[in-house]
Amino acid sequence: MVKNKKSGILKLKKELPFHLMLLPGILITFIFSYIPMLGMKIAFQKFIPAKGLFGDQIWNGLDNFTYLINMPGAMTALKNTIIIAFWKIILGIIIPVIVALMLNEVRSSKLRRSVQTAIYLPYFLSWVIFAGILIDILSPSGGVVAQMLRVIGVDPPFFLGSNKLFQPTLIWTDIWKSFGFGTIVYLAAITGVDTSLYEAATMDGAGRLQKMWHITLPGIRMVVVLMSVLALGNVLNAGFDQVQNLISPQVYSSGDILDTFIYRIGLIDAQFGPATALGVFKSAVSCLFISVSYYVAYKFFDYRIF
Amino acid sequence: MRKKRMMCFGLAVVMTVGSLAACGKSDDNEKQEDKTKSAESTGPADPFGKYADPIDIHFARSTEDVLEGYESAIGQSMDDNLWLDTFKEELGIKVVYDWVVKGDAYKQKVNVTIASGDLPDVMAVDATQMTQLAESGLIQDLSDVYESYAADFTKESMKQEGEEPFMAAQIDGGLYGIPVTFGSYDSGDLLWIRDDWLDKLNLEAPKTTDELMNVIDKFTKEDPDGNGKDDTYGLAAHGTPSIFEGGYGCLKGFFNSYGAYPSIWIEKDGKLEYGAVQDECKDALEVLQKLYVDKKINPEFGVMDDNKAGEPAVVGQSGMSYGPQWLGLVQPQENYNNDENAKWSAYPIPGTDGDMGTAEVNLATNQWLVVRKDFKHPEAVIKMANVFMEKCWGKTGDNAKYYAPEDAGSLWKFSPVMPNLPLKNFDAYDQIQEAMKNKTTDQLTGEAKTIYSKLDKYYSGSEDGKQFYGWERIYGPAPTSYASIKEMKDSGHIIMNKFVGAPTPTMTEKMSTLEKMRNETFNKIIIGEADINEFDKFVKEFNKLGGEDITKEVNEWYTSVQ
Numbered sequence: 001m002v003k004n005k006k007s008g009i010l011k012l013k014k015e016l017p018f019h020l021m022l023l024p025g026i027l028i029t030f031i032f033s034y035i036p037m038l039g040m041k042i043a044f045q046k047f048i049p050a051k052g053l054f055g056d057q058i059w060n061g062l063d064n065f066t067y068l069i070n071m072p073g074a075m076t077a078l079k080n081t082i083i084i085a086f087w088k089i090i091l092g093i094i095i096p097v098i099v100a101l102m103l104n105e106v107r108s109s110k111l112r113r114s115v116q117t118a119i120y121l122p123y124f125l126s127w128v129i130f131a132g133i134l135i136d137i138l139s140p141s142g143g144v145v146a147q148m149l150r151v152i153g154v155d156p157p158f159f160l161g162s163n164k165l166f167q168p169t170l171i172w173t174d175i176w177k178s179f180g181f182g183t184i185v186y187l188a189a190i191t192g193v194d195t196s197l198y199e200a201a202t203m204d205g206a207g208r209l210q211k212m213w214h215i216t217l218p219g220i221r222m223v224v225v226l227m228s229v230l231a232l233g234n235v236l237n238a239g240f241d242q243v244q245n246l247i248s249p250q251v252y253s254s255g256d257i258l259d260t261f262i263y264r265i266g267l268i269d270a271q272f273g274p275a276t277a278l279g280v281f282k283s284a285v286s287c288l289f290i291s292v293s294y295y296v297a298y299k300f301f302d303y304r305i306f
Numbered sequence: 307m308r309k310k311r312m313m314c315f316g317l318a319v320v321m322t323v324g325s326l327a328a329c330g331k332s333d334d335n336e337k338q339e340d341k342t343k344s345a346e347s348t349g350p351a352d353p354f355g356k357y358a359d360p361i362d363i364h365f366a367r368s369t370e371d372v373l374e375g376y377e378s379a380i381g382q383s384m385d386d387n388l389w390l391d392t393f394k395e396e397l398g399i400k401v402v403y404d405w406v407v408k409g410d411a412y413k414q415k416v417n418v419t420i421a422s423g424d425l426p427d428v429m430a431v432d433a434t435q436m437t438q439l440a441e442s443g444l445i446q447d448l449s450d451v452y453e454s455y456a457a458d459f460t461k462e463s464m465k466q467e468g469e470e471p472f473m474a475a476q477i478d479g480g481l482y483g484i485p486v487t488f489g490s491y492d493s494g495d496l497l498w499i500r501d502d503w504l505d506k507l508n509l510e511a512p513k514t515t516d517e518l519m520n521v522i523d524k525f526t527k528e529d530p531d532g533n534g535k536d537d538t539y540g541l542a543a544h545g546t547p548s549i550f551e552g553g554y555g556c557l558k559g560f561f562n563s564y565g566a567y568p569s570i571w572i573e574k575d576g577k578l579e580y581g582a583v584q585d586e587c588k589d590a591l592e593v594l595q596k597l598y599v600d601k602k603i604n605p606e607f608g609v610m611d612d613n614k615a616g617e618p619a620v621v622g623q624s625g626m627s628y629g630p631q632w633l634g635l636v637q638p639q640e641n642y643n644n645d646e647n648a649k650w651s652a653y654p655i656p657g658t659d660g661d662m663g664t665a666e667v668n669l670a671t672n673q674w675l676v677v678r679k680d681f682k683h684p685e686a687v688i689k690m691a692n693v694f695m696e697k698c699w700g701k702t703g704d705n706a707k708y709y710a711p712e713d714a715g716s717l718w719k720f721s722p723v724m725p726n727l728p729l730k731n732f733d734a735y736d737q738i739q740e741a742m743k744n745k746t747t748d749q750l751t752g753e754a755k756t757i758y759s760k761l762d763k764y765y766s767g768s769e770d771g772k773q774f775y776g777w778e779r780i781y782g783p784a785p786t787s788y789a790s791i792k793e794m795k796d797s798g799h800i801i802m803n804k805f806v807g808a809p810t811p812t813m814t815e816k817m818s819t820l821e822k823m824r825n826e827t828f829n830k831i832i833i834g835e836a837d838i839n840e841f842d843k844f845v846k847e848f849n850k851l852g853g854e855d856i857t858k859e860v861n862e863w864y865t866s867v868q
Contacts, residue, residue, distance in 0.1 A: 049421035050442030072823050072847060141606060161609045163835055248546050249822075250608030250829050269818040270417040270435075 043277040049270070064277035074278065076253055077261040080167070084238040084257060087171045089231045095175055096182025097224060101212055103183065104190050116187070120180035127177075131245030134173055135160065160246055163254035170255060174242055185227065186220055193219035225301045232293035236286045258282050351454035351685070353692045357398035363686055364404045365722045366419065366429040368412035372716050380714050388708065389721040392697065397689050401722055410547075420444075427681040428722070430486055430673040433474045434809045434817075440482040445676040447480035448684055455688040460695045460725075463487070467728040470806040471671035473867070477808055483674025484687060489728040492631055494665035494800055495559025496652040496790050498638065500625035503530035511653045511785070515563050515663075518656045519593075521626065526602045531622050541597065542627035544615035545608035548825040549832075554637050555607065555615030557594070559628030559655045563663040564590040568824070570666045570803035571860060578804050578860050580853065581666070582824045583845045591841060594832045608829050620644065628655065631731075631780055631787035635715075639776035646772075651785040654794045664799045669806050675723060690723040698753075699727045705752040712760065735788035738781050757781050807867070810859035816852035823847065 039053065043065075046058040068074045099119070106112045122130060137144045138159040146156035159169040197215050206214070240259035247255045258278060266275030297303040369384060377383040384406055393399045404426040407415045416431055425444060439445045456464075464471060464487050471485035497518075499511060504521070507528055512518040522540030524530070530538055544555035550569045561568050566589065567581035574584075581587070597603045607615065618624035619637040622645055627633070631652065638650035657663035677684045697708040698718060709718045718724055730753055737754035738761065741747050750758050763771035764778045780787040794800050809817070827844040830836040849857075 048438065048442050049417075050423060050439060050444045052423055070851060071819060072851070073826075139606065158605065161606060161833075248609040249548065249825050250545055250833065252826050253830070253835075264822075265819070267414050267417060270420070270438075271815065271819075272421065 040276065040280050042272055043280045045273055047273045047276075049272060060273075064273045065281070068274050068278055068281075071274070073252065073256060073261060077256045077258050080254060081236055081238045081257040081259075084167055084170055084243075084255075085235045087167075088174050088238065089228070089235065091171065091175050092178065092182065092231060093224060093228055096179045097186055097217075097220075099179060099183045100186035100190060100220075101216060103187060104216065105208065105212075116180070116184065118180075120184060122177045123181045125177070127239075127241035127245050130173075130177055131242065134246065138169070161248065161250050163251055166251040166255045170239070170243065170246065173246075174239055177242075182227065186223065189220040189223040190216055221301070222303065225297050225303045229290075229293050229297045229303065233286065233290040235289045236282050353455050353457040353460075353689060354396070354696075355689070356396060357683075357686075360394065360398040360400050361683055361686065362400050362402050363428060363681075363683070364402050364426040366404050366416070366426040367406055367722055368430075369406050369408050370719070371408075373719055376714050376717070376720075382714070382717070382720065384720070387720040388717065389694075392693065392708075393690055393721075396693055397686070399686050399690065403722075425678045427678050428675055428687050430675050431483070432672060433674070434814050436475065436483045436674050436676055437477060437808050437814055439676055440477045440480075444679055445482055446679050446681070446684055447482060448484060448677060448688075449481040451685045452481055452484065452688055455685040455692075457692040457696070459700055460688075460692050463695055463699070463727045464725060467491075470669050473806045474669075474671075474808045475674050483676045484691060484723075485671045485725065486673040486675060486723075487725040487728050488670035488672075489726065489731055490667050490670040490802065491791060491795055491800060492731055493670045494667045494791060494794070495556060495562060495628045495630060495655060496633075496665075496787060497559065497655050498627050498629050498633055498650055498652050500530070501649040501651050502647055503625040506530060506532065511651070512656045513662060514656050514660055515593075515658050518563065522597065522602050525625055526600075530625055538623050538625070539604045539618070540602040540626065542615050542619065542624045543594075543603040543607040544610045544612050545829050545832075546611045548821075549828060550825075552612035553616065553629050553633050554612045554619060554627050555610070556612065556627070556629050559663075559665060560594070561587060561590045562665050563655050564593065564658060565664070566590045567666040567801060568828075569821075570668055570801070571805035572801065573804050578857070578864050580848075580857060583848050583853065587828075588838065588841045591828060591831045592838050595834055595838060598832050599834060608833055622648065631791060634779035634787060635776040638779055639773075642775045643772070650779055652779065652787045652790050653785050654790045654799065657799075662794065662797070662799055664801050665794060666801050666803070668803045670728070687723060690721070691725055694718075694721050694723055695725065695727070699730060703752065706756040706759075709753060710756060731788065732792065735781050735792065739783065742783065805860050805863070807860075807863045810856060810863065812852050812855040812859055817856065820848055820851060820853055820856075823851070 042053070044059060044061060046060045046063070048055075048057065051057060103112055103115060106115070125133075136142075138146075140146045140156045140158045140161075143156075145159075149156040157165055159165050193216060197219075198211055201211050201215060236258060238257040238259070240257070240263070243255060243257050243260050244263065247260060262275050262278050262282075265271045265278075373384065376387075382388060384403065390401050393401060405415065413432065416429065416435055419425060419429075420435060420439060423444070431439065436445075464485060467487075467490055470490075471487050472481065475481055475483040475485060497512070499521070501511075503525060504511060507524045507530055509521055509524060510517070512521050524540075525538060526540040527536075529536070541560070542555040543549065543557055544552060549557040550561075558569065564586055566584060566586035568587055570581050571578045572581050572584075573579075594603070598605070604610070604615070604618075615627075616624075616637040619627065620640040622641060627637075634650065634652065638648070641648045641650070655663040655665055675687055677687060697703045698705055699709075706712075711717055734752075734754040734757055737750055738758050741750055741754075741758060747755070747758060757777060760774040760777045761782060764774040765771070778786070783789065784793075791800075823844065827836065827840060831838060831840055
């Protein structure tokens with residue numbers, strides 16, 4: 001007992017610096033993620049901001065939630081969010097993996113590097129800038145895309161003004177902007193695959209495609225799973241920056257997502273109660289999603305964070 | 307990330323707590339300072355009295371591009387300009403800006419400021435925000451200070467168009483805001499057309515909607531700019547932030563032409579009804595849908611704001627738009643700068659029954675200056691209003707220096723307190739017409755004199771005078787803005803919003819959502835994504851989601867003031 005206790009103290013002494021290193025992170029999480037949860041009470045109040053958060057507010061139960069359900073646009077925003085986020089997640093995994101596999105087969109390292117740089121570049125532009133560029137090149141009257149389509153005799157569609165095309169446009173431009181980043185992660189994972197496996201496969205007469213399928217892909221499986229689990233936590237964040245910069249009243253019904261909706265009713269219309277209610281709802285659903293995805297990853301791929 | 311929303315509110319909490327703490331402290335300091343100061347300034351109320359010991363007033367305000375441009379052009383900036391100097395010299399008031407933001411962001415910033423509780427001494431808010439602030443007791447009742455400190459000229463001026471500007475500020479019998487008055491009749495839509503295009507195609511300015519359709523058709527198809535390309539649209543339109551707000555491409559007047567009044571409350575059988583849910587809107591929407599399908603309005607209009615919609619006009623690809631009187635200073639002027647053959651005119655809007663249309667106008671006073679509860683010198687704001695009015699339009703004033711000098715037409719906007727003389731533009735127009743008829747300029751005073759000298763420079767044909775083309779199109783002889791507005795006003799073709807009270811409880815809560823629903827539905831119907839019958843569904847939804855309650859409350863107000 002005595003010995004055990006002593007070693008425990010010794011161990012703690014040894015590990016103390018590491019525990020201290022955790023402290024700032026815990027503090028920041030507490031301050032910025034846990035204290036703010038107090039604000040959730042606004043969701044159940046007829047909130048008059050001037051009275052202050054802890055002032056004498058009127059409690060109104062679930063009124064804000066029923067108000068939202070009846071509010072035109074809220075449910076559309078939820079639907080749009082799920083659809084947009086779903087496709088962004090699926091394509092955001094598949095495309096970088098494919099590109100990484102293809103780039104890995106490129107023998108010339110110079111070419112590989114320049115391609116890598118080129119596709120990685122848009123990742124560094126903020127959405128404000130990227131959206132400005134997109135609006136210009138996608139404009140049906142003067143945009144580059146429209147002019148090219150006209151050359152081949154196609155009537156250019158209105159990518160950002162049509163409810164049919166707005167969602168695909170959001171998804172593909174997001175992929176365009178971000179797939180370079182994913183590609184680099186997967187390329188890094190590929191370098192970690194044991195090269196002796198490839199040599200053995202070559203001895204057995206495996207072709208390039210077979211090696212890709214039987215060695216490279218299983219080799220980076222864990223990274224793919226990790227990226228998917230991380231992405232699923234974001235399922236209700238369909239990309240505020242992007243949508244806010246590209247949306248217009250004409251495409252609210254196909255492009256409005258929860259975040260832009262909350263922004264409008266909360267900050268512009270100052271309806272803090274309903275906006276918070278929607279935020280609470282969104283957090284609850286996100287929490288559910290990440291729990292499920294983590295469970296699935298654990299069950300089927302034996303993936304665990306801790 | 308998933309906690310982003312909560313984080314925002316959490317931050318608000320932290321900021322609120324922090325700022326409350328900070329407030330507490332500074333209040334104490336101020337109280338002490340104020341005690342010493344108010345001791346000095348006791349005595350009878352003097353509307354123009356100077357504080358012996360200069361006082362600081364903290365303001366918050368919005369700014370715009372034109373004001374920022376003056377820094378390089380004439381060396382005056384937000385923090386250092388003629389108006390701030392005047393207030394300091396004549397009243398002993400030093401204006402300090404807690405924050406200044408540009409344009410649309412102002413409303414949001416005020417909302418956040420209200421939420422944080424950290425108010426400046428004085429700021430301009432809209433009716434909804436004013437009601438919120440008054441109900442939560444953060445601003446003070448100004449009725450007494452207004453009564454004793456407002457100069458006679460100020461009082462007269464503010465009520466020039468009637469009691470309306472004060473009605474929304476009357477909450478529970480107190481006066482909670484000083485109206486930033488503007489001329490309501492100035493805000494009605496007119497039909498701006500390029501006369502040279504009409505001449506080229508042998509057309510007349512449209513007086514009925516049928517003629518309007520004809521002009522739209524010809525402007526689209528018959529190459530009015532004569533460049534041999536199919537690059538013009540008949541009628542300008544914009545859809546962001548809504549089809550009823552803004553200058554070039556505003557469609558409010560188009561609806562008015564069809565007897566629909568989509569953004570005001572109208573009287574029907576003695577009861578007030580919201581204009582956007584009346585059947586007339588359906589007619590207008592049907593026509594617009596057809597125009598869209600036939601590509602007679604820009605297919606991209608839905609994502610354009612008025613600036614974007616005005617760009618084709620500047621380069622001569624758009625020649626007709628509904629818009630307010632001041633539009634002349636923007637696209638027509640810029641178009642004229644590029645092409646001197648461009649001839650723009652503002653006509654009364656066409657109507658359906660052979661007579662001219664009736665334009666809707668809202669109460670143009672849509673901002674009120676509110677004073678923080680603990681601020682010790684509420685009278686200072688009223689003194690500033692007195693000085694502003696007097697310098698711009700009073701007997702001792704100098705309009706050309708203070709209001710709109712030649713090199714800085716919007717100089718007046720540098721003043722943080724800027725109630726306008728509501729009928730000044732009509733008055734100026736009358737004086738100018740009189741002077742032109744008699745060929746004498748002796749009797750011209752104030753603003754009319756300033757404007758006349760601008761028109762004179764334009765008429766002289768000098769290179770320098772070309773920048774005043776827009777002014778001429780507003781104040782010159784018919785068909786110009788004021789000639790047409792006067793014609794419409796005198797013949798009873800202007801309809802005023804009947805609801806001018808403080809926003810009702812349900813209105814505060816739900817009106818903006820309902821308006822958004824209106825904008826979205828209308829846009830969708832126009833571009834054909836929704837069937838015209840979607841309008842009936844909108845009316846039902848509107849009533850279900852609060853419209854009915856709002857209408858009831860509005861009518862209760864209406865009976866109470868009749």
